[in-house]
Amino acid sequence: MAEHPPIQVELVTPEGEVYKDAATLVVLPGVEGELGIMARHQPLVTLLAVGETRIQKADGTYDYVATGIGFAEVLFDRVLIVVDHAEEAGRIDVERAEVARRRAAERLRLRDDPEARVEVDLYRAEQALRRAENRLRVAQRRG
Amino acid sequence: MATLRDIRRRIASVNNTRKITKAMEMVAAAKLRRAQNRIEALRPYAADMIEMMVDLATYSGETSEYALLQERDPESVVAVLVMTGDRGLAGAFNANVLRRAFEVERTLREDGRETRVLAVGKKGIGTLRFRRCTIERSWQGLSDRPEYNDAKQIADDLIGLYLRGEVDRVRVIYNHFDSPMEQTLVDEPIIPVPREQVTDDTRTARPGAYLYEPDPATIFERLLPAYVEIAVFRALLESSASEQGARMTAMRNASDSAEEMLGGLTLALNRARQAAITQEILEVVAGADALG
Structure with a gap:
């Protein structure tokens, strides 16, 4: 395999910086599909969807991060990822994510149940469900 | 005049309050x-x-x-x-x-x-x-x-x-x-x-x-x-x-006031205690005089 120049990855959230390291490849969950970014990529700004950000390191292994919505900016040899929440695969609390998923699913179910008479914010519940499912999916990536 | 017991009770009470405000101050700081x-x-x-x-x-x-x-x-x-x-x-x-x-x-x-x-x-x-x-x-x-x-x-x-x-x-x-x-x-x-x-x-x-x-x-x-x-x-x-x-600031002020109050009360307590002792001695002496 040819030697790849490194690309610097920085991931920030409102709670602080989550990830900062050199990588050979970054795969971002863009709103229009996944984007693979390597060093010397054309400058780019993209909106991100809730999903999985994969970061390949120099030794070929991947780091997986569950990321929320936000944007990414690609500069010559740097990727800046700014999202509303992010959790590395190894740090995801699976039990908590499962509880959150069940709660969100339950709320969505109640919404369709005319007997329940509960006011459910559809958008919010869907967002919560998507976030929880995303966390669970990414959590399975841990080695 | 406040009795010794009253003063002691107040000291204990102020002391407890001070402990609480001190603890709250520290929790707030953290x-x-x-x-x-x-x-x-x-x-x-x-x-x-x-x-x-x-x-x-x-x-x-x-x-x-x-x-x-x-x-x-x-x-x-x-x-x-x-x-x-x-x-x-x-x-x-x-x-x-x-x-x-x-x-x-x-x-x-x-x-x-x-x-x-x-x-x-x-x-x-x-x-x-x-x-x-x-x-x-x-x-x-x-x-x-x-x-x-x-x-x-x-x-x-x-x-x-x-x-x-x-x-x-x-x-x-x-x-x-x-x-x-x-x-x-x-x-x-x-x-x-x-x-x-x-x-x-x-x-x-x-x-x-x-x-x-x-x-x-x-x-x-x-x-x-x-x-x-x-x-x-x-x-x-x-x-x-x-x-x-x-x-934190409010609790620090409260702790400081409590401390000040404790000083005053301790002083009052000691005065009252000494006064009581003096009184007792006077009574003993007077009693001895009366017998002699």
């Missing part, structure tokens, strides 16, 4: 440090976000077309988000915010405009209810450790009110953290998003081939709510740090 760290942690995110918006605005043509940037005239209904804490014993922390809120409401009313009140924090909700204020929406249980998700929900509601045309402006009143001893009351407009915050007329479009996915205008529009979220989150964090700072 929470304050955490809250300050979180304000710091938000900074890079907020800076990157706003930098990106300014950037995109330069590429997005006429920015006044975005709903969240549109100023309305006249502003007949104003929403005020009042941020207090969930707990008291923090000096004038909650009272300051509430006083300003009532002032704002009065000024707007005299101006012939309507106010809608939204409140964060149990203390504010309690006082506003007591004053028979209608609270449009309220949130509690988050002043201790506000999460970004809380800010998101609040921002969502505020944006909804604005976009549905129910209100023409949203202001937020909160305590800004200066130092543990000092908080400044802030009353700032957050919706419509102040244009000068997200645009920069001196900036020209960046040369070079930047790719945008999707187009800059769409990204800009999607990022605008993030400005409101950040503003709300920052206000929540500032308010939370201010609350802990105010409580």
